[in-house]
Amino acid sequence: MNEHNDQKFLEIQGVHQSFATAKGEFVALRDINLTVKKGEFIALIGHSGCGKSTLLNLIAGLAQPTQGTLICANKEITGPGPERAVVFQNHSLLPWLTCFENVYLAVERVFGSSARVGGKSAEPKAKLKERTQAALEMVGLSHAMYKRPGEISGGMKQRVGIARALSMAPQVLLLDEPFGALDALTRAKLQDELTQIVAQTQSTVVMVTHDVDEAVFLSDKIVMMTNGPAATIGEILNVELERPRSRLQMAESLDYQRYRKSVIDFLYTRQAHVEKQA
Ligand SMILES: Nc1ncnc2c1ncn2[C@@H]1O[C@H](COP(=O)(O)OP(=O)(O)O)[C@@H](O)[C@H]1O
Numbered sequence: 458m459n460e461h462n463d464q465k466f467l468e469i470q471g472v473h474q475s476f477a478t479a480k481g482e483f484v485a486l487r488d489i490n491l492t493v494k495k496g497e498f499i500a501l502i503g504h505s506g507c508g509k510s511t512l513l514n515l516i517a518g519l520a521q522p523t524q525g526t527l528i529c530a531n532k533e534i535t536g537p538g539p540e541r542a543v544v545f546q547n548h549s550l551l552p553w554l555t556c557f558e559n560v561y562l563a564v565e566r567v568f569g570s571s572a573r574v575g576g577k578s579a580e581p582k583a584k585l586k587e588r589t590q591a592a593l594e595m596v597g598l599s600h601a602m603y604k605r606p607g608e609i610s611g612g613m614k615q616r617v618g619i620a621r622a623l624s625m626a627p628q629v630l631l632l633d634e635p636f637g638a639l640d641a642l643t644r645a646k647l648q649d650e651l652t653q654i655v656a657q658t659q660s661t662v663v664m665v666t667h668d669v670d671e672a673v674f675l676s677d678k679i680v681m682m683t684n685g686p687a688a689t690i691g692e693i694l695n696v697e698l699e700r701p702r703s704r705l706q707m708a709e710s711l712d713y714q715r716y717r718k719s720v721i722d723f724l725y726t727r728q729a730h731v732e733k734q735a
């Protein structure tokens with residue numbers, strides 16, 4: 458891929474999204490324009506109900522925009538694809554399968570006999586197993602591979618969800634509040650792990666969050682959304698903190714505090730009382 462494409466790896470152009478509801482048309486998103494570079498880590502932040510998941514689902518190809526275009530690696534997004542793997546807040550694992558089997562299912566669908574398109578041949582079973590193990594190892598779950606979701610903690614379930622996404626070797630990792638349901642310590646640990654994994658895989662990441670610290674700690678860019686209805690991008694903050702970032706350093710960094718304050722100011726001052734402005 459040439460440099461030009463890398464600069465515009467993911468492009469969202471003039472996206473509007475409305476839904477037909479019992480009370481008539483509901484405009485969720487308007488005028489969304491965003492360009493993401495290859496390897497960039499983007500956080501989408503905004504108040505609950507502003508349309509973060511709606512936007513992520515559009516990138517995932519799980520929904521089609523009412524207007525506008527989404528492009529990934531020079532191809533229009535017209536549906537879900539293994540090059541764009543999603544991790545949801547509620548892990549969505551199959552409870553009757555082991556962690557290994559949950560991940561293997563995704564690997565088989567992308568690299569196995571069930572879904573080889575474009576003339577590529579299916580990989581042998583041993584190779585599929587190897588991919589599955591490698592993904593689980595990357596999230597530190599080798600020891601729990603043969604446990605079922607009901608036998609492991611919430612943090613571990615989210616790790617399996619991340620392993621499943623990584624196992625597809627996606628070009629873009631889409632995360633919808635993946636750590637939202639976890640306690641603060643587990644969340645911090647998984648954030649640290651995620652930064653290490655992304656540094657290793659060089660994935661492009663779009664992560665939905667409503668946690669200011671999570672956004673600043675992880676991202677290269679924070680895309681701040683206005684309140685709905687008809688939400689749009691209010692501001693984009695470039696986070697120019699050196700990597701690797703350590704939690705301890707961040708706690709003392711004035712730059713970190715400044716970024717944090719900008720996001721808080723946007724969320725709680727400028728977007729706090731949208732009803733009054735409207
Ligand atoms: N399929 C749908 N039909 C009708 N309204 C929807 C649908 N999906 C989302 N919405 C509405 O769009 C708005 C944005 O939702 P969502 O993207 O889930 O917000 P967020 O993830 O930021 O909390 C909300 O008001 C929600 O009720």
Ligand SMILES: [Mg+2]
Pocket residue numbers: 509510511
């Ligand atoms: Mg959401």
